[in-house]
Amino acid sequence: MPSAPCRSSVAAALRAAGCVFAEDEAELLLAAARTPDELAVLVDRRARGLPLEHVLGWAEFRGLRVTVEPGVFVPRRRTEFLIEQALARAPGASVVVDLCCGSGALGAALADALGRVELHAADIDPAAVRCARTNIAGYGGQVHQGDLFDALPGELRGRVDLLAANVPYVPTGEVARLPAEARDHEPLTALDGGADGLDVLRRVASGAVRWLAPGGCVLVETSGRQAPEAVGIFGGAGLKAQVAVSEEWSAHVVIGTLDGRGGQPWASRRACP
Structure with missing residues (x-):
């Protein structure tokens, strides 16, 4: 010792x-x-300057030790708030998708809490897919490589109860101002969300309505500044939308629900106690 x-x-x-x-x-x-x-x-x-998680080879996320290879996005502790919101809104979910999965931390945490579920995860980055396969193997999950919904098996259309998408949401012009640990050691595809940071969120919102089951929900993390526009994007895609806010974690999660009738945009704000 x-x-x-x-x-x-x-x-x-x-x-x-x-x-x-x-x-x-x-x-x-x-x-x-x-x-x-x-x-x-x-x-x-x-x-x-290598992130501690990359040095250790793992990150702690909601009580789990998640394998994280160098070059793979490190799950943030604030994203645990997204998991809390997902579990509160879909405690009986049986089909779960972790989109933009990175290490698969969200999928693993959801499966760990929900129990026996049909779990799918997808990412465009090969290194992320390798990590995710390690992290969700114990839950019987499947990991697919590809661009958002294009990576998923077609038989999931209309069956997804819970869709978690930790999309990149940093505006392109602000990426250079990120901490060096993120900017220099995590993939740009996991950080850069386009000119206003909402490009990938738009694609997730527009595609979600075809993949969610009636009553299913999609949850996406964003910034407080972007949240109002994100709610509008979700509503325009036919989802009922709301924002959940954790003051403690400075976390903002936009939640869209498919009610089977299209729905109109709505919004509420709830601070985490």
Whole structure:
């Protein structure tokens, strides 16, 4: 077991590299390393700016340890709010889709909470698909590679009870201002949402009505600034739309429900207690 001075020196090296939570990260790296040489490699990778999750090979998400390869989008803790909203609105969902799945964290978390479900996930990035297959294999899920709905099996049309889509929503002009960990180490396709950040959200909204079961819902994370327009986009696609807000996590989730009659846009705001 590494000695206390070793623990202190690791934390000092991380702090010098600008890691805000150096002591906590040191504990994780010490636990992950099997030898002093391996520890040195891990500390060096983190000090050079690689996201901690990529260094460790996993991220914690809603109590699960999710495999995350270098170059794959790291699931954000605020996105756990999307999972809470999904479970509150579709506690009996039996067919679940994780679109723009990245590591498959959302699909794994939903399946873990819901129990036995038919789970599908899809992403355009091959590295993400590899990770997702690892993360949802234990739930009997299937992962498909391709562009949004084009990747899904046709027999899912009209059957999806719960569609979670963690779409990219950073406007193109703002990508350069993202933290270096995201900007330099995560795929652009997982970050850049087009000129106003809503390009992929528009495509998800327009396609969702053909894939959702009556009463099914689609949930997409966005920013507070974009949320009003996103509600309009969902409503224009024939979904009843609302925004759920967590003040604690600074998270905004747009929720669209298919009622079988098309529906008109509506909106509500609820702060997480």
